[in-house]
Amino acid sequence: MNEKAVKIEDSRDVVRARHEGREMARKLGFGPADQARLATAISELTRNVIQYAGKGVCVITDASEMGIAKIRVRVEDHGPGIADIDQAIEPGFSTGNGLGAGLPGTRRLVHEFRIDSKPGHTVVSIAIVRRRA
Ligand SMILES: Nc1ncnc2c1ncn2[C@@H]1O[C@H](COP(=O)(O)OP(=O)(O)O)[C@@H](O)[C@H]1O
Ligand SMILES: [Mg+2]
Numbered sequence: 001m002n003e004k005a006v007k008i009e010d011s012r013d014v015v016r017a018r019h020e021g022r023e024m025a026r027k028l029g030f031g032p033a034d035q036a037r038l039a040t041a042i043s044e045l046t047r048n049v050i051q052y053a054g055k056g057v058c059v060i061t062d063a064s065e066m067g068i069a070k071i072r073v074r075v076e077d078h079g080p081g082i083a084d085i086d087q088a089i090e091p092g093f094s095t096g097n098g099l100g101a102g103l104p105g106t107r108r109l110v111h112e113f114r115i116d117s118k119p120g121h122t123v124v125s126i127a128i129v130r131r132r133a
Contacts, residue, residue, distance in 0.1 A: 053079020
């Protein structure tokens with residue numbers, strides 16, 4: 001199973017993680033639109049890590065099965081956690097003077113989206129899938 005782990009500490013790491021996601025998507029036969037969706041999602045989630053937790057990790061995994069190409073991305077940190085997940089995914093909600101569009105936007109861009117968070121540990125997991133010819 002192909003897996004890439006990118007440490008997330010500053011904006012260069014966001015660029016790296018985006019790039020790794022886009023490359024894996026391209027290699028697995030996802031089109032340019034899906035590549036861009038995944039890169040945008042990774043960008044939003046890893047920027048949140050820097051902004052709200054300081055640092056973390058982004059793990060990009062080829063989770064393909066027979067007949068389907070699938071990329072799973074886990075973005076994880078040990079920051080304060082998300083107090084109210086329902087509120088955090090509401091468009092416009094931000095505790096950081098942001099647009100509050102990152103999480104709800106990401107959710108719309110991907111096929112699977114899940115947040116697990118408690119104080120000291122947040123994991124946002126996303127996936128994109130496509131049927132293989
Ligand atoms: N990794 C994280 N750790 C703690 N809180 C987070 C994290 N990611 C998101 N949040 C919370 O969820 C809110 C919404 O995030 P988001 O939709 O990306 O909007 P924005 O970043 O513009 O505030 C943030 O304002 C923050 O309160
Ligand atoms: Mg954000």
